[in-house]
Amino acid sequence: xxxxVLLHVGPTSQDTLRIxxxxxxxxxxxxxxxxxxxxxxxxxxxxxxxEEARCQGETGHVHGxxxxxxxxxxxxxxxxxxxxxxxxxxxxxxxxxxxxxxFLLVLRVEKFTSQEEQVIxxxxxxxxxxxxxxxxxxxxxxxxxxxxMKIEEFIGRNRPLKDLVARCGERCHVxxxxxxxxxxxxxxxxxxxxxxxLINTIEKMVTKNNGGCxxxxxxxxxxxxxxVCRLFRSLVTYTREKFGKKQISVVSPVCCLFSVxxxxxxxxGALVHSGSLLKVQVRVEVKTNKNSLWESPEGKQAR
Numbered sequence: 001x002x003x004x005v006l007l008h009v010g011p012t013s014q015d016t017l018r019i020x021x022x023x024x025x026x027x028x029x030x031x032x033x034x035x036x037x038x039x040x041x042x043x044x045x046x047x048x049x050x051e052e053a054r055c056q057g058e059t060g061h062v063h064g065x066x067x068x069x070x071x072x073x074x075x076x077x078x079x080x081x082x083x084x085x086x087x088x089x090x091x092x093x094x095x096x097x098x099x100x101x102x103f104l105l106v107l108r109v110e111k112f113t114s115q116e117e118q119v120i121x122x123x124x125x126x127x128x129x130x131x132x133x134x135x136x137x138x139x140x141x142x143x144x145x146x147x148x149m150k151i152e153e154f155i156g157r158n159r160p161l162k163d164l165v166a167r168c169g170e171r172c173h174v175x176x177x178x179x180x181x182x183x184x185x186x187x188x189x190x191x192x193x194x195x196x197x198l199i200n201t202i203e204k205m206v207t208k209n210n211g212g213c214x215x216x217x218x219x220x221x222x223x224x225x226x227x228v229c230r231l232f233r234s235l236v237t238y239t240r241e242k243f244g245k246k247q248i249s250v251v252s253p254v255c256c257l258f259s260v261x262x263x264x265x266x267x268x269g270a271l272v273h274s275g276s277l278l279k280v281q282v283r284v285e286v287k288t289n290k291n292s293l294w295e296s297p298e299g300k301q302a303r
Contacts, residue, residue: 016059016066017202018096018213022089023106024119025074028140031177032106033069035191036062036198042071053079054088055095063199070095075119090126090219099215102202103127103135105164109144109154109174112161120164127214128222132167134214136201142176142189150188171205173198 019036021029030042041058053073060067070092077085093099105123107116123131139151151174155161165172173194180191187193206212 020070020092020100099213135168137172139174142174143179
């Protein structure tokens, strides 16, 4: 029988599972969302349309549970710049505040290429490694599996893919948005069965995470981490350009302070321009042991 779906507008109940879909363009995220709800709720996004490359959220009841699903633009979407794409993807967290209980990492049943690996690296870069504590890998185009092949066997044939599923706590499922709709002779190749199993997996994951979710505060903390890393790289680059690669005997504290101030001004200027200002504490330690960045000629001769 078809999934029972009741879409509604307004605030959701406290037991609503909040789910965000992540994946590259063409992976089948929007179709997966439709498969979860059992009807056409999301419209697949055009690869080159910037107007459609926005987060879209819907709420409904599936298998007796209230779900809010956030569809995001795909990685490598040609209609947005890299900066615009990142901003829109991370917006999925605030779109279902206080944050999603689960991220569904959507992949096609096909060769796991360097492009898919880059998608996973981008996801970790945007959200930090903590994202995998809240993630489930969901494969689309399940009909591409060979007869009688289970998804676990398919995963086991590719080491990077196997490592990804392991990072996600071995949580994975497979659907086919086109061919596994009704009257499948094999239960595991049924969307209805797989969606039910997916919801059970998410509920178990939420319990394991003590009912928690990936929060907006976690995202802000990650953005601060990225900012500090950028600041440190800028500091190293500026220092190398200012003083050169050769070792020198004395570095004026004033020059060091000037370097830090220049980097801070650049970063803060960018933050003010973008309309956001984060407080960043930077501690710079200068050590004078044999592993120091700068070493005196006397110390070099002594070694």
